[in-house]
Amino acid sequence: MSRFAGSIETEGKIPTVGASGVNVVNFKDYMLKYSFGMPIRYVAFPFPIAGQPRSVHKEYVEGKDLLSEAPMMQAIIDGLTKPLTDEELKTGMPSEGAPEPRFLKADTEDNLRRLFKEREWTDYNTIILPVEEKVTEMLEGTGHKPDEVVCESGSRKMTVEKAAIYAVMVGAKPEYFPTILAICSRASSFGNSTSSMANMIVVNGPVRKELGMNSGTDALGPYNEANAVLGRVFTIAGKIMGDLRLNAGAYSTLGSNLQYNNICFAENEEALPEGWEPLHVQLGFKSTDNVVSIGIGWSYISSVGEAQISHPPHMMFRDYMRSLAGMSATIVMDPTVAGLLKDAHGFNTKEELSKYLSENVGVAAGTYWGNGVNTTAFKPMALQGREPYATWMNTPPEELIKPFTNARGIRVVVAGGGIQTTWFVTDFQFPGGVLIDKWR
Amino acid sequence: MRKKGTWASFLFVLFVLISIGLMACDTGNVDTTENSVEPMITVMNPALSTSMVERIPLAPRTDTIEGKTIYLVDLQWGGPEAAYSVFEEMKAWFSRNMPSVNVEIRRSSGGPFGDDPELRKEIIAQNAAGVVVGIGG
Numbered sequence: 001m002s003r004f005a006g007s008i009e010t011e012g013k014i015p016t017v018g019a020s021g022v023n024v025v026n027f028k029d030y031m032l033k034y035s036f037g038m039p040i041r042y043v044a045f046p047f048p049i050a051g052q053p054r055s056v057h058k059e060y061v062e063g064k065d066l067l068s069e070a071p072m073m074q075a076i077i078d079g080l081t082k083p084l085t086d087e088e089l090k091t092g093m094p095s096e097g098a099p100e101p102r103f104l105k106a107d108t109e110d111n112l113r114r115l116f117k118e119r120e121w122t123d124y125n126t127i128i129l130p131v132e133e134k135v136t137e138m139l140e141g142t143g144h145k146p147d148e149v150v151c152e153s154g155s156r157k158m159t160v161e162k163a164a165i166y167a168v169m170v171g172a173k174p175e176y177f178p179t180i181l182a183i184c185s186r187a188s189s190f191g192n193s194t195s196s197m198a199n200m201i202v203v204n205g206p207v208r209k210e211l212g213m214n215s216g217t218d219a220l221g222p223y224n225e226a227n228a229v230l231g232r233v234f235t236i237a238g239k240i241m242g243d244l245r246l247n248a249g250a251y252s253t254l255g256s257n258l259q260y261n262n263i264c265f266a267e268n269e270e271a272l273p274e275g276w277e278p279l280h281v282q283l284g285f286k287s288t289d290n291v292v293s294i295g296i297g298w299s300y301i302s303s304v305g306e307a308q309i310s311h312p313p314h315m316m317f318r319d320y321m322r323s324l325a326g327m328s329a330t331i332v333m334d335p336t337v338a339g340l341l342k343d344a345h346g347f348n349t350k351e352e353l354s355k356y357l358s359e360n361v362g363v364a365a366g367t368y369w370g371n372g373v374n375t376t377a378f379k380p381m382a383l384q385g386r387e388p389y390a391t392w393m394n395t396p397p398e399e400l401i402k403p404f405t406n407a408r409g410i411r412v413v414v415a416g417g418g419i420q421t422t423w424f425v426t427d428f429q430f431p432g433g434v435l436i437d438k439w440r
Numbered sequence: 441m442r443k444k445g446t447w448a449s450f451l452f453v454l455f456v457l458i459s460i461g462l463m464a465c466d467t468g469n470v471d472t473t474e475n476s477v478e479p480m481i482t483v484m485n486p487a488l489s490t491s492m493v494e495r496i497p498l499a500p501r502t503d504t505i506e507g508k509t510i511y512l513v514d515l516q517w518g519g520p521e522a523a524y525s526v527f528e529e530m531k532a533w534f535s536r537n538m539p540s541v542n543v544e545i546r547r548s549s550g551g552p553f554g555d556d557p558e559l560r561k562e563i564i565a566q567n568a569a570g571v572v573v574g575i576g577g
Contacts, residue, residue, distance in 0.1 A: 001515055001576045004548065004555070006496070008571050012564035013499040019526075019574025037493040045526070049577050050518030054525045061529040073533050080510070080570035081501050090495040099489040108478040121486045130484045155491035165486045194577075240486055375519030380551035383520055 002031055006038045016040065017079035021047040022066045023253075024194065030249060035154060039088050041079040043067060050372060103132075120245040122169070123235050123260060130168040138164040141177030142439055150181055151241055153188040158241055166240070170232045176211060179203065181439035182292045183234050189296055190238020191259060194251055195373060197298055198258035199238075200330065200428040201231055201265075202413055204280035205290035207436055208266035215266035217417025220332070220424075222261075231264025234294070258300065263428075268415045271335035273342040275349050279413050282350065283433045290436040295411075297428035299324060307421035312345055313337050314356060320425040321361045325371050326403030328429030329357070334416035337423050350412040358407035366397025374403075508569035509542040513559065515574060517552040523575040530572070544568075552576070 005016040018040045020028070025044040032039055044066040049057070065075035104112065112129055116122050128134065139146055139161065146161035163184040167177055183201065191197030203213055214224035222228060244250040269278045269287075280291035301320050307313050313333070321329055333341075347353040369375055369392070382389035392401045404410055411430055416422075502508075512527040514520070524547070531543040544566075548556040563571055 001517075001552070001573055004513065004515065004560075005571070005573045007555075007560055008563060008573075009499040010496065011560065012568075014563065014568050014571055015499055015501050016571045016573055018576070019572055021575060021577030024576055033492050034490055035493060038496040039498060041498070045575060045577075047577055049526065049575055050522035054529070057523075057526045058529045060526060061533055073530070073537070076530075076572055077505065077538075080505055080572075081503060083501055084498055088498045091497055093494050094492045096492060100485055100487040102485060104483055104485045106480040106482045109481060110478065112481065112483055116486075119487065129481065130486065131481060132484055135484050155493070156488045158488060161484075162486065162488060165484050169486065236486075240488060243488070243490060369519075372518055375522075376517060376552060379519045380516045380547070380549060380554075383547065384549055 002028070002036045002038070002040050005040050006036065009038065009040075015080045017076050018042045019076075020044055021049055023047040024251060025067060026247070027249070027251065033094075034243075039090075041088075043072060043075045043079065045072070121236070121240055123232065123239075125232075125260075127169040127236075128171050130165040134168045135161065135164045138167050138172065138174050138177055141174035142181060144181070144439065150184050151187045151237075153241060156241065156243065158184060158187060158237065162240075163237065166233050166236045169236055170229050172229045172233060176226060176229060178439040179207060179211065179230060179290075179292060179436050180233050182434040182436045183230060183294070184237045184241075185434055185439075186294045187234065187237040187241035189294060190234065190242060190244070191256065191296055192238075192242055192244055192250060192252060194253055195298065196252040196254045196256050197296055198256040198262065199234065200263040200295040200297065200426065200430075201234060202279055202293045202295070202430075203230070203264075203266045203291070203436075204269065204278050204285075204293070204433075205288065205436070207290035208269075213266035215268040215415050216271075217419055219265040219268065219415040219417075220263060227264050227266070228261065231261035234262045234264070235259055256298075262294075263300070263426075265415055267413050268335055271338070271416075271418070272414050273335075273338050276338060276342070276412075276414070277350060279411060279430070280433050282411070283430065285433060285435070291433040292436055293430050293433040295330060295428035295430040297328070297330070297426055299427045301425045303422045303424070305420075305422070307337060307340055309344075312340065313421070313423060314341060314345060314347065314353060317353075317357055317423070317425055318360050321357060321404070322363050322367075324425070324427040325373050326363055326368055327374075328406075328409040328411075328427060329404065330411040330413060330426045330428040330430065331423060332413045332415055332426065333423035334418060334421060335414055336416075336418050336421045338412075338414045340421065351407070353412055354407040354410040357410050358404045359402065361402060361404050362400035363403050364397060365392055365395035365399055365401050368392065368401060368403055369397075502569055505541050505569045506538065507540045509544060509566055510570040510572070511563050511566075511568050512543060512545045513563075513571055513573045514545065514547045515552045515576070516547055517574070517576055520547060523577075526575060527572075 022044040065072045151158040167180045211226045213226045341347045378389045382393035534541045550556045
């Protein structure tokens with residue numbers, strides 16, 4: 001919104017006013033300082049706006065601007081006509097505060113722990129304070145220089161040394177560090193959306209055994225040090241990378257409990273049925289490569305009980321996937337389920353299963369468009385006549401559409417110990433993987 | 441004599457109370473010796489520096505929008521129907537209260553995350569007196 005308004009202000013020298021819901025309007029100050037630089041004049045409407053009847057929208061227009069407390073329409077007219085203030089006429093680079101020092105001021109352990117919490121550098125679970133000796137020891141886990149940039153977003157740069165600090169904080173061993181660097185290289189994809197997004201981290205390749213990761217019984221549970229530590233470091237790195245502080249950059253309305261560990265586990269490659277390739281191979285890597293893949297999504301649904309012959313797992317996946325937004329899916333299944341799907345139902349590859357689901361998951365058009373993410377992202381395309389969205393927009397609400405048009409957007413990962421024929425259907429999508437060996 | 445006995449009892453009680461107090465100190469965590477002062481430690485800073493960006497001034501404002509054209513641009517946040525009627529209500533307000541203002545409502549084809557260069561071109565070509573863009577949420 002700021003960018004569209006800014007283009008009009010700079011290119012056309014035309015006054016603009018940004019209209020925002022009160023729920024996100026405070027982020028304008030952060031945008032001004034660190035991202036955009038133009039002091040767009042805003043008005044704030046009550047929230048929610050979408051989903052309200054027209055009578056409520058009329059009340060909003062005839063009510064007050066929640067920023068200035070002036071009548072809304074007067075605030076808009078003022079925004080377009082009132083002379084600019086000195087603040088709004090400022091140009092050039094603002095005077096910077098001092099950059100962050102490499103070390104914090106010496107203090108007692110209790111005070112430092114308090115500081116880490118106050119600055120929101122933790123997940124509020126206990127951390128190990130990053131004294132230099134431990135950070136140096138961690139840095140021995142890689143051949144990369146401490147000042148090399150691992151992840152960059154705007155002016156914020158995470159170096160190898162900063163990643164080592166985060167690794168110490170979560171209690172990692174130096175041998176985890178290359179994998180941690182690979183994870184940190186994607187720290188800017190840590191879920192942060194009003195819609196409460198989360199992440200899924202899957203590790204593939206021989207490194208799983210090297211680090212002692214769990215891909216078998218309880219792979220997704222709190223029963224393995226490497227799974228726990230690698231998942232947690234993404235939270236710390238993601239929060240600090242994004243400067244995500246409560247009500248100051250972090251704005252997920254419900255948040256997600258999945259963000260404590262980011263569903264971090266290893267694929268049980270040894271238990272894959274013959275012909276089923278591991279996730280990293282599907283993403284274009286060699287089977288001998290060590291790869292970490294970081295997905296992003298929202299939802300996680302369990303099958304709860306045993307697979308049934310009368311309505312087998314692939315049909316249950318199909319049914320459950322109707323509850324997802326419709327863009328992508330990742331199914332995490334026990335090896336016994338994978339075995340049943342291959343031996344009893346003829347899915348010789350993961351791709352065959354993905355194709356079946358792409359062709360058979362039917363969602364009522366009304367349900368599909370009832371999802372605000374679909375409507376925000378794809379209805380503007382539908383209005384331009386772009387297919388398949390234009391057809392789906394004109395489909396009667398109760399009629400089924402098949403939204404998983406891209407079979408490659410449906411991923412299958414095998415994990416678990418063969419103790420129960422259960423699985424999770426999720427909507428996480430994997431844009432790609434990161435080579436861990438690059439960070440050794 | 442009786443007075444002496446009372447005084448002795450008071451001293452005895454005082455002694456017991458002080459003893460209990462000292463015992464509590466001995467068994468508690470409070471150590472008043474110099475060795476117990478919590479040591480100062482130095483740790484590395486996890487924070488990343490953020491540079492501020494260059495300031496860009498706003499366009500000059502005109503005195504009034506009376507008799508001029510303004511645009512209301514719907515970025516379709518939440519979908520094309522989410523806020524469109526808010527803009528329609530704004531237009532209705534202008535019709536009632538400032539009828540000389542010509543109000544044009546447009547949807548940005550790029551949606552909330554994209555751009556609409558054609559629309560920007562139209563707004564500039566029409567020499568609009570102002571644009572309301574939204575509604576983020």
